[in-house]
Amino acid sequence: MRTIRAPVALWRRPVWSTGRKDCVGTALGYSRLWFTIGHGIVTEVFYPRIDIPQIRDLGFLIADGRGFWQEIKALPDCVLELEDTHVPLPRLRHHHERFEFTLHVCADPDRDVLLIDFALTGNAGLRPYLLCAPRLGEDAHANRAWVGAWEGRRVLWAEQGPFGLAIHCRDADGYAALDTCSVGEVGASDLWQDFHLNGRMTWGYTEAGPGQVALGGALPPRGTLALGLGSSKEAAATNAWSALAEGFPRAAREYAARWHAWHAARVCPQDIGARLPSGIAELYARSATVIKVHEDHTFPGALVASLSVPWGETSDTLGGYHLVWSRDLVESAGALLALGAHKEARQILAYLIGTQQADGHWLQNQWLGGKPFWNGVQLDEAGFPVLLASALKAHGALGDMAVTDMVFRALSFIVCEGPVTAQDRWEEDAGINAFTLAVMIAALVEGAAFLDGRAQACALMFADYWNARIEAWTYAVGDPLSQQFQVPGHYIRVAPPDILTDRDADREVLPIKNRADDPQLAACCQVSNDFLQLVRYGLRDAHDPRILASVAVMDGLLKTETPSGPVWHRYNGDGYGEHADGRPFDGTGIGRGWPLLTGERGHYAIAAGEDALPYLRAMAAMTGQGGLLPEQVWDSAPIPEYDLTPGHPSGSAMPLVWAHGEFVKLCHSHVLGVPVDRPVATWRRYRGVRPTPGFCIWQFHQRPQYLRVGEELRIALAAPFTVHWGQDGWQAVRDTPSEDWGLLHVAILTREALRTANTVQFTLRWQTGDWVGQDFHIDIRRGP
Incomplete structure (x- = not known):
């Protein structure tokens, strides 16, 4: 295959997909992959952890090769169906006056692979085209993309750092079915731009990046896509075709069974x-x-x-x-x-x-x-x-x-x-x-x-x-x-x-x-x-x-x-x-x-x-x-x-x-x-009742200006200290050492010690012998 490098885009802001998801899903099993659905297509896919998105979106165009084309995420009123409330296994139905396009999305429970079963019906001559924007490692600027072959099958590849992505397709009869493919840079040479400028697929770039890359290709009317993720593009491709070999129905059955098992294992005695x-x-x-x-x-x-x-x-x-x-x-x-x-x-x-x-x-x-x-x-x-x-x-x-x-x-x-x-x-x-x-x-x-x-x-x-x-x-x-x-x-x-x-x-x-x-x-x-x-x-x-x-x-x-x-x-x-x-x-x-x-x-x-x-x-x-x-x-x-x-x-x-x-x-x-x-x-x-503790707590950042008569003053600090204090203008001066109360060190000026005072003056000396270098003052109120 002759290498044709895609034109490079001018810098584009690497935005994400819609924040309004209509479905989120993952398989309960070996798989370390999560998917989201928004605007009727697959949006971010996360792997191998739930905090690392690997693509921006994966969508489709429907076109006849003679000038008509329609991006499905732009169609209004996509219908999303879940056969079972307990299982995040979405079916998406897109309607256009010229076609119906259905997607069924499932994460393979045993592999890091997203499977998409698709079917197009409608006017003769129409076919679907794949659009995928990798964002490997959440990095929008250093992705590379290729059209390649793996074990004799055409594959779309992307890599960045320790992450690889591969997309395979199988038709309804089980044969490899990725047709004409092209990779490009978002906003300059991606497949959407090709249709926007030419009304049909005319480009066939085989390599793009590093940058914000996009993958695209022609698909059969019915088939299954596998988006594999792994530590390399080859590992991703192996997993993707293995998932296709076992088929979408097997994955969906096992996916649903594991979700049902999880719900059944929960013990809710009230049967809410x-x-x-x-x-x-x-x-x-x-x-x-x-x-x-x-x-x-x-x-x-x-x-x-x-x-x-x-x-x-x-x-x-x-x-x-x-x-x-x-x-x-x-x-x-x-x-x-x-x-x-x-x-x-x-x-x-x-x-x-x-x-x-x-x-x-x-x-x-x-x-x-x-x-x-x-x-x-x-x-x-x-x-x-x-x-x-x-x-x-x-x-x-x-x-x-x-x-x-x-x-x-x-x-x-x-x-x-x-x-x-x-x-x-x-x-x-x-x-x-x-x-x-x-x-x-x-x-x-x-x-x-x-x-x-x-x-x-x-x-x-x-x-x-x-x-x-x-x-x-x-x-x-x-x-x-x-x-x-x-x-x-x-x-x-x-x-x-x-x-x-x-x-x-x-x-x-x-x-x-x-x-x-x-x-x-x-x-x-x-x-x-x-x-x-x-x-x-x-x-x-x-x-x-x-x-x-x-x-x-x-x-x-x-x-x-x-x-x-x-x-x-x-x-x-x-x-x-x-x-x-x-x-x-x-x-x-x-x-x-x-x-x-x-x-x-x-x-x-x-x-x-x-x-x-x-x-x-x-x-x-x-x-x-x-x-x-x-x-x-x-x-x-x-x-x-x-x-x-x-x-x-x-x-x-x-x-x-x-x-x-x-x-x-x-x-x-x-x-x-x-x-x-x-x-x-x-x-x-x-029990909803405000307590009346009978003391005030003093800390450097929490300094009450007054005590009520009969209240204790409790000074609470992080390190051992001694309170050097007096009353009514430093009269009857004395020292009160703190005690270790576990969470803090606390010194208490008792009710009895403060019984006749109108004001309290004090300073603090640390256990090291150093003074804080500041005097503090608290009034004692005898009225309401």
């Missing part, structure tokens, strides 16, 4: 699915599958947030959502526990233990092997793994896992860094956030059960103190929103860090990210639904007047009624979403409604003694045509040119595994009548 209305029950079953699909096969227990890149058609990010967040991971683990998939939940905890940082926290997000992607610190992500350990123990599923060291280090990090988090759960602002605070308090209480002695007492001390201070830090009164909604006050989205020392700090402007123009809202005028976690975890009662007032403000500001049902925004002023005209998010935009938050609102309804079915129905109605829950839904007037319809998925990301986990848990909570993931020890300790 049978107690749900049909439409909700279908999404419940599908959600279990979606969560399992997102589990890696190399790192057991590692689940990515989504097999999608938000607004992928316009994004060139290397990360997307195929990364691990400990928060999303534990939220998914809670659903797996409820589903009776105890092994998977236990593997998640083991994976988290394996990736915990030396100081006790977890990375903001990471590649599966533990390499950081973003380096922010979110304190809820330090608390969630502790909650998972406790939940496994409560389900009798912890076994003999060694978790004490993990718990100790996580709680040490929390008490040293909290209550201020560097980022809230939406990865944006520093401060004190009710959701993060609820997770930390619950983690301290649940984690205390794994500790003993002073360490246990230290954890419970911080939990009680922070719980008692929630309103002082995160509840605004007399602000414009309270006046607008005629309520005494409300919980705010994030209190600025200096709220610890200045009660009026909530009047400060807190920046809102992802906005073209910051609206300059004071912290007291920013509202989220994060405070609902206080009720869900048992820190506050659902009927607490402050909770009820905040629900009224939240529903008034963040709720949008859509044809699918109610949906809530993350917070007022959010900018993470499409622009008003429908253009994709590009660093700025307008936040849209999140089905996940509809689920959280449903959990509050259960705690308040209300019916959760309306929220379950709304979530089920917000899915895409493949029954997947999106990150966001469109909540404005329809914009057909961007395929944006009110109450239906936007272009952000679909599926969102966290949303499917929330739906599963809401189903269980609805049937059981209580939040299924409510931490047991936390509920037992507080």
Whole structure:
């Protein structure tokens, strides 16, 4: 075969495929391959780990060779069918007035091969053409492509670094059936450009790259494609033809059987699915599958947030959502526990233990092997793994896992860094956030059960103190929103860090990210639904007047009624979403409604003694045509040119595994009548009642300005120290050494010692003999 090199493209931005997936799948077996479906074609395929996409997309043209041609992903109204809700085995039907084109997609359970059975019917002279854009190793710029032969059969090849790709085709009679082929560079010499310029296939380039390469070729009307992946192009080709030799029907049967076996192995004593209305029950079953699909096969227990890149058609990010967040991971683990998939939940905890940082926290997000992607610190992500350990123990599923060291280090990090988090759960602002605070308090209480002695007492001390201070830090009164909604006050989205020392700090402007123009809202005028976690975890009662007032403000500001049902925004002023005209998010935009938050609102309804079915129905109605829950839904007037319809998925990301986990848990909570993931020890300790601990905690970053008479002052620091202190202007000076309380060192100025004081002055001396070089002052209040 004579080598003909394809023309080189001018630089093109290497974007991904649509973030709206209609199906995601993987085989349960040896295979280490995941596939996604969007716009009626195969989009990203991942191998050998779930965080490494290897192609951008694999689609088709239908043409007659005389000028007519049609790209199938541009056809409207592709029909996606799943014969069984439990099995991600999609059949895609494309209709055109001149033809019908059907695809049946399956991952070979025994090989790293994606099989696509295809059939074209319609006008005489039509035939399908393959279009594939490799992105091996997630690298868009260094791929090479060839038209070659392997064991006498024509093959399309690509390679980059340690990865190889091969595409074989077999016709309906079992013969090799790749006809005329061509490779090229995206935007210059790919097959789509050939049809666009010439109306038919005229090019026959046999080599392209390095760069953004594309593979193309003529196919028979009926046949099976095999996309193989391996450590070399030859290894990929061997696997691909081996899969074709065994055939698509065998692979599909085995694929379905293994999925059925997994579902049958789950033990769900409440038989939740049978107690749900049909439409909700279908999404419940599908959600279990979606969560399992997102589990890696190399790192057991590692689940990515989504097999999608938000607004992928316009994004060139290397990360997307195929990364691990400990928060999303534990939220998914809670659903797996409820589903009776105890092994998977236990593997998640083991994976988290394996990736915990030396100081006790977890990375903001990471590649599966533990390499950081973003380096922010979110304190809820330090608390969630502790909650998972406790939940496994409560389900009798912890076994003999060694978790004490993990718990100790996580709680040490929390008490040293909290209550201020560097980022809230939406990865944006520093401060004190009710959701993060609820997770930390619950983690301290649940984690205390794994500790003993002073360490246990230290954890419970911080939990009680922070719980008692929630309103002082995160509840605004007399602000414009309270006046607008005629309520005494409300919980705010994030209190600025200096709220610890200045009660009026909530009047400060807190920046809102992802906005073209910051609206300059004071912290007291920013509202989220994060405070609902206080009720869900048992820190506050659902009927607490402050909770009820905040629900009224939240529903008034963040709720949008859509044809699918109610949906809530993350917070007022959010900018993470499409622009008003429908253009994709590009660093700025307008936040849209999140089905996940509809689920959280449903959990509050259960705690308040209300019916959760309306929220379950709304979530089920917000899915895409493949029954997947999106990150966001469109909540404005329809914009057909961007395929944006009110109450239906936007272009952000679909599926969102966290949303499917929330739906599963809401189903269980609805049937059981209580939040299924409510931490047991936390509920037992507080039962919705605010504690009155009788002491204040002082740390360098947490400095109360006053004590109430009768309260102790507890100074808690990371290293041993002595408090050198006096009262009322350094009178009656004395020294109080700290004691080791496991998580921290603590010195207590007792009620008796402070009984007659009006002020306290103190400084600190380390065990080394060094002084901190600063005096501190606290007033003692005797009135209200």
